[in-house]
Amino acid sequence: MGQSNILDLIINDNRDLWDRLVGHSFCSRMGNGTARVEGFKDFATNELLFLRNEVRYHLGLYSKMDDWDVLSTKAPAALVDAVNLADHQLQVCIQGLGIPKAALLSIVPKPQVKAYMDWVNGLINTEDWLRQLTCTHGTMFP
Incomplete structure (x- = not known):
C-alpha cells in the first residue's frame, strides 16, 4: 500500500539502537514468553x-x-x-x-x-x- 505502520516509523527513526538490540541475548530473554x-x-x-x-x-x-x-x-x-x-x-x-x-x-x-x-x-x-x-x-x- 505504500504506507508505513507506526512500528516501522519508530524502528526506522531508531535504526542504530534497533540493530544493536535485535538478537541481543538479554533482550531475547526479557521478551521470551511475554507476548x-x-x-x-x-x-x-x-x-x-x-x-x-x-x-x-x-x-x-x-x-x-x-x-x-x-x-x-x-x-x-x-x-x-x-x-x-x-x-x-x-x-x-x-x-x-x-x-x-x-x-x-x-x-x-x-x-x-x-x-x-x-x-x-x-x-x-x-x-x-x-x-x-x-x-x-x-x-x-x-
Whole structure:
C-alpha cells in the first residue's frame, strides 16, 4: 500500500539502537514468553472490526446530512481515509499475521466488541450528530 505502520516509523527513526538490540541475548530473554501471537492476532482482528465499523459510522452520519458543501468536500475524504485505514489493517492481518482473507472477512465480533460498536453506531441517531461527527475518533477508541 505504500504506507508505513507506526512500528516501522519508530524502528526506522531508531535504526542504530534497533540493530544493536535485535538478537541481543538479554533482550531475547526479557521478551521470551511475554507476548502470545494468538493474543496479538485477536487484538489485530478486533482493530479490523473497529476500523470497518468506522466506515459504517461515517456513512450513517453523512446519510443524515443535507449540507452539500460538506457532502461534496469533507465526506469523500473522510470515507476514503476510513476505508484506507481498514484496508491497511486487513493487509497487516493477511500479510503480517498470516490470517486468511476469507477468515477475516467472515469474522464475527465477540459480544463485548459488538455491544461497543452498537453503542458507537447508536450515536448516529442522536440529535447532535454534527458534534458526534467531530468526535468520531474519540468514540471509536475502546
